[in-house]
Amino acid sequence: MANGITTAIVLRWLERYAGILAEKKDHLTALDSAIGDADHGANMHRGFQAVLAKAPALEDKHLGEVFKVTAMTLISTVGGASGPLYGTFFLQAGAGLAGRPALSPQEFAASLERGVAGVIQRGKAALGDKTMVDVLEPAIAALRKAADAGELTPSSLAEVAAHAEECAKATIPLLARKGRASYLGERSRGHQDPGATSAAYLFTALAETFSLQTPKL
Amino acid sequence: MANGITTAIVLRWLERYAGILAEKKDHLTALDSAIGDADHGANMHRGFQAVLAKAPALEDKHLGEVFKVTAMTLISTVGGASGPLYGTFFLQAGAGLAGRPALSPQEFAASLERGVAGVIQRGKAALGDKTMVDVLEPAIAALRKAADAGELTPSSLAEVAAHAEECAKATIPLLARKGRASYLGERSRGHQDPGATSAAYLFTALAETFSLQTPKL
Amino acid sequence: MKKLINAPENVVEESMAGLAAAYRQVLTAHFGPNFLRRVDAPVNGKVSVISGGGSGHEPLHGGFVGRGMLDAACPGAVFTSPTPDQMLAATEAVHGGRGVLHIVKNYTGDVMNFEMAAELARAQGIEVEAVVINDDVAVKDSLYTAGRRGVGTTVLAEKICGAAAEEGQSLEQLAALCRKVNAAGRSMGMALTSCTVPHAGKPTFELATDEMEMGIGIHGEPGRERMKLRRADEVTDLLLQPVLDDLALGSGSEVLLFVNGMGGTPLLELFIIYRRAQELLQERGISVARNLVGPYITSLEMAGASITLLRLDDELKHFWDAPVWTPALRWGI
Amino acid sequence: MKKLINAPENVVEESMAGLAAAYRQVLTAHFGPNFLRRVDAPVNGKVSVISGGGSGHEPLHGGFVGRGMLDAACPGAVFTSPTPDQMLAATEAVHGGRGVLHIVKNYTGDVMNFEMAAELARAQGIEVEAVVINDDVAVKDSLYTAGRRGVGTTVLAEKICGAAAEEGQSLEQLAALCRKVNAAGRSMGMALTSCTVPHAGKPTFELATDEMEMGIGIHGEPGRERMKLRRADEVTDLLLQPVLDDLALGSGSEVLLFVNGMGGTPLLELFIIYRRAQELLQERGISVARNLVGPYITSLEMAGASITLLRLDDELKHFWDAPVWTPALRWGI
Numbered sequence A, B: 001m002a003n004g005i006t007t008a009i010v011l012r013w014l015e016r017y018a019g020i021l022a023e024k025k026d027h028l029t030a031l032d033s034a035i036g037d038a039d040h041g042a043n044m045h046r047g048f049q050a051v052l053a054k055a056p057a058l059e060d061k062h063l064g065e066v067f068k069v070t071a072m073t074l075i076s077t078v079g080g081a082s083g084p085l086y087g088t089f090f091l092q093a094g095a096g097l098a099g100r101p102a103l104s105p106q107e108f109a110a111s112l113e114r115g116v117a118g119v120i121q122r123g124k125a126a127l128g129d130k131t132m133v134d135v136l137e138p139a140i141a142a143l144r145k146a147a148d149a150g151e152l153t154p155s156s157l158a159e160v161a162a163h164a165e166e167c168a169k170a171t172i173p174l175l176a177r178k179g180r181a182s183y184l185g186e187r188s189r190g191h192q193d194p195g196a197t198s199a200a201y202l203f204t205a206l207a208e209t210f211s212l213q214t215p216k217l
Numbered sequence C, D: 001m002k003k004l005i006n007a008p009e010n011v012v013e014e015s016m017a018g019l020a021a022a023y024r025q026v027l028t029a030h031f032g033p034n035f036l037r038r039v040d041a042p043v044n045g046k047v048s049v050i051s052g053g054g055s056g057h058e059p060l061h062g063g064f065v066g067r068g069m070l071d072a073a074c075p076g077a078v079f080t081s082p083t084p085d086q087m088l089a090a091t092e093a094v095h096g097g098r099g100v101l102h103i104v105k106n107y108t109g110d111v112m113n114f115e116m117a118a119e120l121a122r123a124q125g126i127e128v129e130a131v132v133i134n135d136d137v138a139v140k141d142s143l144y145t146a147g148r149r150g151v152g153t154t155v156l157a158e159k160i161c162g163a164a165a166e167e168g169q170s171l172e173q174l175a176a177l178c179r180k181v182n183a184a185g186r187s188m189g190m191a192l193t194s195c196t197v198p199h200a201g202k203p204t205f206e207l208a209t210d211e212m213e214m215g216i217g218i219h220g221e222p223g224r225e226r227m228k229l230r231r232a233d234e235v236t237d238l239l240l241q242p243v244l245d246d247l248a249l250g251s252g253s254e255v256l257l258f259v260n261g262m263g264g265t266p267l268l269e270l271f272i273i274y275r276r277a278q279e280l281l282q283e284r285g286i287s288v289a290r291n292l293v294g295p296y297i298t299s300l301e302m303a304g305a306s307i308t309l310l311r312l313d314d315e316l317k318h319f320w321d322a323p324v325w326t327p328a329l330r331w332g333i
């Protein structure tokens, strides 16, 4: 393992994610039009543009600070259901990381596991409820597996991203039980969950970050 | 000349006119949509349905009464610009006809001439202003000619009706100077005036009344 | 046609019945002929103020019946002037002995029908004065038109004259006041969409998704000019400029700024218009001393807005501020 | 997309600025974080009442800020719950020393964002009680949903709790009163058309010309069921019946009947709905002691309507009748 998951890598990851959201915001909004209120793309885009604006000032900060600023920025700019949930994800992911300049793959996996646990605690969604949890939980489990195998490579992360995308697609037939889509009852089936989709992009962004910058760590 | 223009004939005329309006109300409203407020068909239909309801009670009334009841019914049911104008038309047409069971062709023409004079006095429209006057005046002039020639026949009245229709069509290129169409300025050109069109139907109805009932008088 | 109605021919009566049921303390509906009147009319010793016009402009006029505003309102069919028998019956019903003011919007039909009603009322010994409101600067008042239309200023005239009547002004004074309001008020409107007259069943006109109509009236009719859609601030300037020019308002003058919704435009958007309008007036040194924002004189579900400016003085401010209690305007009571 | 806006990202701020400019006597806008507050807040010795939610529901909530109703309102982006920093800043700004009531509509986002704000405010020593409104009978409150949505009853809760706060009730009393209102109120809504979120640029859903959505909320979302369009009276019955069933109202009870427009539905039509609704209630022996008719909790330009019934008692009538002066509701002042 080189020097692990550093602040620089996390910032590139967040920047790449912001880039994907900018590209995909209309798609996310279209998904949210079918079973929600047509704002998920705009919400996420607004939030990560704000994170992007803060990134330069974080270059020399420890990971606890990076995750916390990201979390607080999302909480105060995204709004809706996704704001507190993604905010909580990064807040919990950063808990206990004060002073840490880098994480090992296992530590990184543990950090994201804390994140998803925070999302579940806040939103009370279970697997299969057709929410972002349906992607976050299995994708992070896959990431943990790769980390436990010793290293995170562009190819192992590409597999995690592919799995995340599959999980997002797998929300299509589900009946929504949480969030606004649940109001639709049976009519929520047949549509991909917007939050699950934006969650999958997190792992696409991560894989792209690694394949661009860090062949192996 | 048989027994002239009787109450029975006038009532058949009004009934026939109500029938045409019922058929053509959507067309009149479509014309009024282009350069007005999309109500001329409904207005005229409502008014002449009310006249129709009064007709049975008028069978044994003199022409003064027939015209007056028609006028008052229109005034209190049509509304808009066409209500007072058609109302005035019949009110003036019936002026001085108290006690008269029938009119000669010339008397009938004179009655309608009084009618159109009333319309002009009320509405202040001149020929060429793109209103019902553009049909009423020339069509009644043609009727007068036929009457002065001695008789009103189905064929002479068919000619009057054809002339009225031409006059209605001739409003298409005109610039509206009265009524709601005048607000459109140059944009009023290229559309047939709804009131001119409903006025033309008066003469269609008259011709049909004669061809159905009275081969010659 | 998508409307919450039962049948086109029942729209006006059923809506009147609903209005009267909801505001039993304020007004009463009379059917055959149709009019709405103040529940306490005739108010003795007060000049009565009556207006009316086609339906489809709600809350105008029925929503302005009540203390401090109209004594009666006569609704016609949708976009169709009411008939003289309505105005005559309303006039008789609310006449309190000191005469009746008819506030008439300048449309051929309204003017003729109100004229006939006034003649009939006068024949019965009721003093009637009619004032015609013609404030729409989109239409030039010339030999080639039926004159400027009556639009937004009508609402303001009804409020102000209603208050003056409540304070005991004579018919002559009220008619003069109404003419003064009319002379001091100007409006201009625009539309993003047409509307559908229930009887017609389809939109009066069609607009492409990137077009708007400038210089519309309040009858769902096309306007003076079709233009490419612009930003709200530019639309506001296009509406306000001709109004300012026509009123020849100089720096230091005081106005009432009325931003009106045509029916289908959300309040969210009306306040964006209001923001720019008051900013522009401020730039010109004109002070917005009073205002009104909302859908008060509408064209069914049309999306669009109009702006009315009323030049103010102490008298007009006094009557504007006076208490009013109607379905659509209420303060001080 | 046809809207009178400048840019989707400026809609909320520009509209807030317009509202604040138009109602300078009543409220003030604060930007970054965004909230609207009573011009005279904090009112010493009074519990403060705050609400908020996504924009696009105007006049809710900003139009209900003022004497006798809300002390502050926090508007989010269109259809997006506001963020905790807004509610925190508003809470701090209007806190008069006796605690703050948060009135929250039951949506996952609203609930979570308000919860976070309440935690932060409490950490600063401000007493906060939050009451969640969930009155929409279209959604079953079950393990399989996020619970009933908060819709029309929110307006009534804001009025009633605002009045009680004005009369000096404690935070505890106000929270209990708000829960009582929530327990006594039920709503159901329908749509004839969708609406267009400015950022999305096109309608959230499409409906055929002969279809309607039953059981919609207020976010332009599809409803529980798509049905063939029906007559207004039938639509009214379809809205009212489940509300009546859920409230289990018996003959002799008194209600407030609130017929709400979704934004694009003319008043003309709302009164047709009102007429049928009060007739049906009358048939059941239920007395309509108070009412409200108009677009008060909307979904942008959506055409449609909702009906809310609130079971009344003397206490609720008293607070409903109490004076109020906000942009959208005003009486007694």
Ligand SMILES: Nc1ncnc2c1ncn2[C@@H]1O[C@H](COP(=O)(O)OP(=O)(O)O)[C@@H](O)[C@H]1O
Residues within 6 Å of the ligand: A032, A036, A037, A039, A040, A043, A044, A079, A080, A081, A082, A083, A085, A119, A122, A123, A124, A125, A130, A131, A132, A133, A178, A179, A180, A193, A194, A195, A196, D079, D080, D081, D108, D109, D110
């Ligand atoms: N209780 C919940 N737990 C986890 N995720 C949730 C929950 N509720 C909603 N979500 C996620 O949030 C997404 C919607 O986000 P967004 O559209 O931004 O917010 P809103 O629903 O408030 O408009 C959903 O697609 C879903 O994945």
Ligand SMILES: Nc1ncnc2c1ncn2[C@@H]1O[C@H](COP(=O)(O)OP(=O)(O)O)[C@@H](O)[C@H]1O
Residues within 6 Å of the ligand: B032, B036, B037, B039, B040, B043, B044, B079, B080, B081, B082, B083, B085, B119, B122, B123, B124, B125, B130, B131, B132, B133, B178, B179, B180, B193, B194, B195, B196, C079, C080, C081, C108, C109
């Ligand atoms: N001043 C006028 N003189 C004669 N006819 C007129 C005048 N104004 C309008 N009209 C006629 O009335 C017709 C419109 O009638 P209608 O649509 O029923 O009334 P409104 O214009 O009030 O909606 C016009 O097409 C025109 O022929």
Ligand SMILES: [Mg+2]
Residues within 6 Å of the ligand: A032, A036, A037, A038, A039, A040, A080
């Ligand atoms: Mg959403």
Ligand SMILES: [Mg+2]
Residues within 6 Å of the ligand: B032, B036, B037, B038, B039, B040, B080
């Ligand atoms: Mg017309």
Ligand SMILES: [Mg+2]
Residues within 6 Å of the ligand: B037, B039, B080, B081, C054, C079, C080, C081, C109
């Ligand atoms: Mg008309």
Ligand SMILES: [Mg+2]
Residues within 6 Å of the ligand: A037, A039, A080, A081, D054, D079, D080, D081, D109
């Ligand atoms: Mg949302």
